[in-house]
Amino acid sequence: MTKQEQIDLLEAKNAVLAKALKYAIERLSAHPEHEMLVRSLHKTLTDNAEEYPA
Numbered sequence: 770m771t772k773q774e775q776i777d778l779l780e781a782k783n784a785v786l787a788k789a790l791k792y793a794i795e796r797l798s799a800h801p802e803h804e805m806l807v808r809s810l811h812k813t814l815t816d817n818a819e820e821y822p823a
Contacts (some may be wrong), residue, residue, distance in 0.1 A: 790814065 771779075794810060797803040 790810075794807060795808075797807045
């Protein structure tokens with residue numbers, strides 16, 4: 770597997786994970802009792818995005 774193929778594979782995996790996380794956050798957001806979990810997850814994802822930019 771070439772370096773570019775590895776990069777393409779990682780980008781594809783990241784896209785799938787991003788969609789799954791977005792779906793999970795949307796589902797959790799529909800339930801007020803999960804508000805703290807949604808905020809914590811959003812903060813963690815935002816912090817990680819800043820610490821490890823694409």
